[in-house]
Amino acid sequence: MDEYDANVYPNQLTELTWIGSLWYCLTNITGPFYIYMASKIDDRYIVGVSCILSAFAMMMASLTNEVWQLYLTQGVLSGIGSSLAWFSCMRGPQMWFSKHRGLAVGITMSASGAGGLSFSYIARACFNTIGYRWALRVLGFMQFALLAVSSITCWRLNPPPKNVPIVDVKDMKNKKFLILFFIHFIGNFAFYIPSGFVPSYSRYLKLDPWIGANLNAIMSAFLFFGKITIGFLSDHVGRFNMAVICGTMACIAHLAVWLTATSEGSMWAFAILYGIFGGGYISMITAVIVEVVGLERVESGTGWAFFAWSFGGLLGQPVAAQIVGDENRDYRGAIIFAGCLFFAGAVASWALRVAQGGWKLFKKV
Numbered sequence: 001m002d003e004y005d006a007n008v009y010p011n012q013l014t015e016l017t018w019i020g021s022l023w024y025c026l027t028n029i030t031g032p033f034y035i036y037m038a039s040k041i042d043d044r045y046i047v048g049v050s051c052i053l054s055a056f057a058m059m060m061a062s063l064t065n066e067v068w069q070l071y072l073t074q075g076v077l078s079g080i081g082s083s084l085a086w087f088s089c090m091r092g093p094q095m096w097f098s099k100h101r102g103l104a105v106g107i108t109m110s111a112s113g114a115g116g117l118s119f120s121y122i123a124r125a126c127f128n129t130i131g132y133r134w135a136l137r138v139l140g141f142m143q144f145a146l147l148a149v150s151s152i153t154c155w156r157l158n159p160p161p162k163n164v165p166i167v168d169v170k171d172m173k174n175k176k177f178l179i180l181f182f183i184h185f186i187g188n189f190a191f192y193i194p195s196g197f198v199p200s201y202s203r204y205l206k207l208d209p210w211i212g213a214n215l216n217a218i219m220s221a222f223l224f225f226g227k228i229t230i231g232f233l234s235d236h237v238g239r240f241n242m243a244v245i246c247g248t249m250a251c252i253a254h255l256a257v258w259l260t261a262t263s264e265g266s267m268w269a270f271a272i273l274y275g276i277f278g279g280g281y282i283s284m285i286t287a288v289i290v291e292v293v294g295l296e297r298v299e300s301g302t303g304w305a306f307f308a309w310s311f312g313g314l315l316g317q318p319v320a321a322q323i324v325g326d327e328n329r330d331y332r333g334a335i336i337f338a339g340c341l342f343f344a345g346a347v348a349s350w351a352l353r354v355a356q357g358g359w360k361l362f363k364k365v
Contacts (some may be wrong), residue, residue, distance in 0.1 A: 004019075013200070021315065022076055024313025028083060028308075029083055043154045043156055048151040054081035055141065057078035059136075060077065090302060119142075172304075174292070177293055186341050188309040188313050189316040193317060194278070197317075222275025224279075226278070226280045227283045230276070230280030231283050234284060234287065238357075238364040239284055239287045240288055240291075240357060250281050257273060286305070292352075
């Protein structure tokens with residue numbers, strides 16, 4: 001989005017945020033009926049379709065000339081393609097691991113940090129050398145190759161269930177799961193705001209362009225580190241406890257660091273803190289799904305929890321962009337908006353922790 005905003009479609013920040021928002025929304029849209037689809041089709045074939053669709057979307061995006069065309073390609077087509085791969089790959093570690101499930105989920109989700117880090121540098125190099133159209137084609141070829149490997153290696157632990165309803169709503173009768181659904185619902189309104197707005201905020205501060213180009217890469221690197229480290233610690237401290245700690249620290253990173261940032265050092269500090277604790281928070285609220293719904297319903301619970309991300313994915317960045325404005329930009333409102341959402345998530349995580357393990361403060365939950 002930063003490349004589009006700076007060089008391709010300037011002064012159209014609000015319109016451009018809908019590209020990522022459509023993608024974030026549709027990446028999770030298949031959650032409620034994914035289990036039905038997976039009961040009919042092997043995961044490897046589903047990821048194979050994702051491989052073709054994701055690469056095709058990027059190739060078509062490279063041919064576009066209007067923002068609305070990017071909505072259809074990078075937003076809709078790429079989002080649906082990602083959704084088909086996302087659920088197949090996310091439910092695996094929760095089924096294959098029990099004692100070290102927090103670490104397994106953290107490693108799995110850290111791939112988004114590693115991918116964000118590598119793709120950020122690759123995309124930036126391509127933008128500067130071969131232009132944004134060929135950059136999109138290069139990224140499409142990379143997606144095709146990586147998803148092809150995933151389609152071969154995505155094996156199920158258990159055979160698919162039989163007589164699966166198209167949409168299973170039994171989890172919604174679980175009061176603890178309703179709290180968790182709310183946590184996921186509000187979490188995604190805030191989670192992608194830093195990655196979408198930190199580069200443009202660095203330009204707003206008139207920092208060195210190199211800083212803005214690399215802040216997201218550093219954030220992705222610490223997302224990778226944070227998800228694994230927090231996942232490992234959670235197996236010893238308690239996954240519910242770590243969800244509360246990470247949500248609180250992500251809130252502090254926004255309201256105490258980013259909100260007051262006026263220099264390169266403070267922006268680096270925010271990128272590192274948010275990378276560790278923002279990534280850890282997402283990992284933890286994912287790792288506790290199986291403990292809330294039980295192993296036999298982990299697939300359905302995962303589908304519904306990530307479906308809750310769709311709403312924040314669709315509206316989070318556009319709402320923040322509307323707060324910021326296209327010309328006379330004021331980022332304070334958007335930063336406060338994201339920080340307050342993380343605070344609400346931390347409070348809800350504490351309520352879920354109490355419902356799961358009681359009020360004893362130092363109990364491993």
